[in-house]
Amino acid sequence: MEEAKPSIERIKASNGLEKVVLREIRGVSIEVYLYGGQVISWKNLSEELLFVSSKAAFKPPKPIRGGIQICFPQVGIHGVSEQQGFARTHLWEIEENPPAFPTKTATKSFVDLILKPSEEELKxxxxxxxxRLRIALSxxxxxxLTTRVRNTSTDGKLLSFSFAYLxxxxVSDISEVRVExxxxxxxxxxxxGRDNRFTEQGDAIVFESEVDKVYLGAPPKIAIIDHEKKRTFVLAKDGLPDxxxxxxxxxxxxxIGDLGDEDYKHMLCVGAAAVEKPITLKPGEEWTGRQEMSAVPSSYCSGQLDPAKVLQMSIETPSVSG
Structure with a gap:
């Protein structure tokens, strides 16, 4: 019997947009649209782990509501397209021979994308x-997801930007979810108002009404626990403080026109970001930001994962290089 191998396939979706499909040997897969450089599907066998709105528009210049949006060079009010930057409404290109990657990737299932702003965006x-963006599946x-931003200015100008992996x-039911x-x-x-600071008082984040927050100086790993699904998403970050x-x-x-009336019950947006303090690079400097996600059985139901241990696990120290 022939051994299963990872695969990478570039295809055109039924909506006319190009996408890359990565498949791993254990039945997991992701789909990445070149439009927005956006992961739109992450499947563990047949189960979808990412949410996409029932009214999502797959027609440029509108952003795709769902998946993982790359918010760059600014991060603003959710639901307002122009305040989340142009990266999520830009057609990224596949980079066949990117510069040497700063860290080794254990998997061969990955795609490298590059963002080339248009003249209008540069105005x-x-x-x-x-x-540059590398999207990998272990x-x-x-x-x-690993993003690299380099200041290529030749006139000495500093480069400042905000960033988020939205x-x-x-989730099964937002009222049954907690974030630790x-x-x-x-x-x-x-x-x-984004200028006022507050301090979280709860033992964990639970959801009973609208939430639009940025947590500052967050730890390298957090846990998103879905009680009904008996599943925990572990989100690890590097180079992104918030x-x-x-x-x-x-x-x-x-x-929200591109969100179904009942969609909020089955989604939760959480992502690594740099919002409060923009990232600033001198000419020639490069910043690297990384977000890694896994889905594991939830300790609260199965006893197979202790969130406290998850949050104590280490991750590489972020750096800005010249």
């Missing part, structure tokens, strides 16, 4: 830079 954001099903996790690892942290509440958390709840969901 609104006049900076010289290179933006044999065990982990999904890893990840729409698919963010307790006691300071946060910005965009519902109350964590964004968003759910529009019922009234806001009805006001």
């Amino acid at each position: 609104n954001w006049p900076h010289s830079c290179q933006v 044999p065990g099903g982990d999904l890893i 990840t729409y996790f698919r 690892g963010l307790e006691t942290l300071d946060y910005l509440d965009f519902l109350k 964590i964004v958390v968003w759910n529009p709840w019922d009234k806001k969901a009805k006001a």
Whole structure:
């Protein structure tokens, strides 16, 4: 019997947009649209782990509501397209021979993308830079995104930007979900104005109404626990100090044109970010930001994972290189 092997396939979807499909030997797969450089599907066998809106538009220039949106060079109010940067509405290109990657990738299932801003985008954001994105799928099903931004200015101009991996996790019921690892942290509440700081008082983050927050100085790993599914998403980050958390709840969901009225019940946006303090690079400097996700049995139901241990696990130290 022939041994199963990882595969990488570039195809055109039924909506006319190009995508890359990565498959690993254990039945896990991801789909990446070149439009937005956006992961739109992450499957563990036949189960979908990412949420995509029932009303998502797959027609440029609108962003695709769901999956993992790359927010660059700014991160603003959720639901407002122009405040999340142009990267998620830009056609990325596959880079066949990228420069040497800063860290070794254990898997052969990955795709390298490069963002080349258009003249119109550069009019609104006049900076010289290179933006590269590697999207990788491990044999065990982990999904890893690594972004590199280099200041290529020749006139001495600094490059400053905000960034977020806005990840729409698919959940069984938002009221049955909790996020651990963010307790006691300071946060910005965009519902109350982004300039005011608050401190998280709860033992864990639970959801009973609209949430639009940025947790500051978050730990390298957090856990998103779905009690009904008996599953925990473990999100690890490197080079990105903050964590964004968003759910529009019922009234806001009805006001968002590309989101179904009931969709908020089955989604939770959580992602590694740099929001409060923009990343600033001198000419020639390069920044690397990374987010890694895994889905494991939830300790609260199966006893197979202790979230406290998950949060204590280490991850590489972020760096800015010249």
